[in-house]
Amino acid sequence: MASAGSNIPWPPIEGIISDLDGVIYRGSTAIADAVEAFTGWQKAGVPFCFATNNSTHTPEDVVRRLSGCGLSIAPSQVVTSAVTAAELVRTRYPHLTRIYVIGAPSLVTAMRDVGLEVTEQRPEAVVMGLDRAITHEKMRIAIEAILNGAVFIGTNPDLLLPMASGFEPGAGATIAAVTAATQVQPLIVGKPQVPMIETALSRLGTNRASTVMIGDQVPTDIQAGKRAGLVTVLVTTGVPTRQDPSLMAPDFIVSSLREIDVSAARAAQPRQRRA
Secondary structure, eight states: OBOTTOOOOOOOOOEEEEOOBTTTEETTEEOHHHHHHHHHHHHHTOOEEEEESOOSSOHHHHHHHHHHHTOOOOGGGEEEHHHHHHHHHHHHOTTOOEEEEESOHHHHHHHHHTTOEEOSSSOSEEEEOOOTTOOHHHHHHHHHHHHTTOEEEESOOOOEEEETTEEEEOHHHHHHHHHHHHTOOOEEOSTTSSHHHHHHHHHHTOOGGGEEEEESOIIIIIHHHHHTTOEEEEETTSOOOOOOTTSOOOSEEESSGGGOOOTTOOTTSOOOOOO
């Protein structure tokens, strides 16, 4: 693990996958160094994609927010846990068509965008994300469907989400309740699992060995990157995390994204076939 300020050379960087909150912005405030770094990489032709566990925003929402920060990107450069969940249902369970959704409107939209029917009637899969309007009845429908054999998918395992006044329960909290009631483990698509990273890699078309995963959280971002076989960079601009020796450590630690050297990037050369 190379710490910020070390003289250890960076490996060739062909593409970048990055988290958003804590990396590009903190709450409503943009992180100037990060916006500057991504703008420079964009001008240098280094492809990048953002991967976020947040299922309550569409890629278009993220594009608008980043535009306000001074970074112009396309919706295809954003992979959310909602989009990943929808694509996973379509590819892994192509025979399923009826989906029951507990989550924000963006999660419903993601399902419909790939041709799935969102319904309470005999659902073949239950997809759960953050739902700030969660009710006992919604959970009852989900539990009954899962006990009847519906596939159980969760967007992300985050138990707590930071707020100005403290914390609120995340998607992982309600997913855990349904898991406890059904004794069925869900398929989680968000970090620290790899489905969302694989989706981002497919968007980039880069070789995973020379693709970097940037994040501010070791338990989610870094573990996902490590499991996917990427070079991992922890940036210390987000919420501090406790040291946990059971977790895989990042390859590099930086205090600013400007420390990442992409001079060896192969963006201008023909890309290797992704491993």
